[in-house]
Amino acid sequence: MAKKVYLILNRCLGCEECVEGCKKEHGGYANCFVVKPGGKFPTIPMRCAHCEDPNCIKSCSAEAITKNEDGIVLIDQEKCNGCRNCVVACPFGMIQIHPETNKALKCDLCIDRQKEGKIPVCVENCALQALVFGEASEFEKTDKQKQAAKRINELDKLLPEVVVAKEG
């Protein structure tokens, strides 16, 4: 299992510090979102889930999207032809278009920061530790937690980024 950014439910308060940090890190354009469904709490921070078998790679007409050995799905800005197939394909709606270059942008799990040994900026900025970075097994320690996380992920296969961590 590769390292990912995971969300611990019921911790996010919607301060959008993750979005602000992402903007600074990625040249003014945030690749993550905080969605407030129906305008009510709880808020849900979202980013690319780096799926196992992503639609965006399959639909890309320029073969610009690849999955590296750490399981990070990356868009090669040189190869991207701006056809927006990936925008239509992503079931999460996580891929955006750069307004100037017209090319596709998405979360790269701060790959440059990771090379320096740092954690992604959204996780670093999260004051409430609603976002955590690592492998799922690091957070799901007890059997009860493992079962709960399994149940959530079985309920909806579209939510691979949720872990259940110990309260408090």
Added chain:
Amino acid sequence: MEGYGAPKRDPEKCVGCFACVTGCPEKVIILQDVKDKRVYGTLSHNCMYCKECEEICPQEAIKVVPAFELLSFFKGNPTEDLQLELQPCSSCGNYFATPKHVMLVKSKAEPSITPQDMWNLCPNCRRERIAGELKTTASMQASMYIQSKKK
């Protein structure tokens, strides 16, 4: 006529993506979403006839044909080439892609990980949808936790 031209799209093949717009080095291809139509236009007087769009088009729908017209120069508006229907989002009603584009991507995508009703949603509403589902799970989890504390 040598050295003058403009891209011509095959209405059967063109799906309404943005590849030609992005690939054009002189930015002469203008794509505008006017109400429920996606309109391709060319500023013909600036077209270098480089055929970059012909090469980049994933559908091979573009053919650069010799053409000469100064209407776009005088009016400052792009000359219209092709109009395509847009598809509205089934939730918010914003137009986001052409039905052909959605069909094309759908045929390439993995059906097991993509629910069918998702295809008619715009990226914004897809995020809302997933967040809404997570929210239900979150409130379920919270109420379970409270109940376990009461006991």
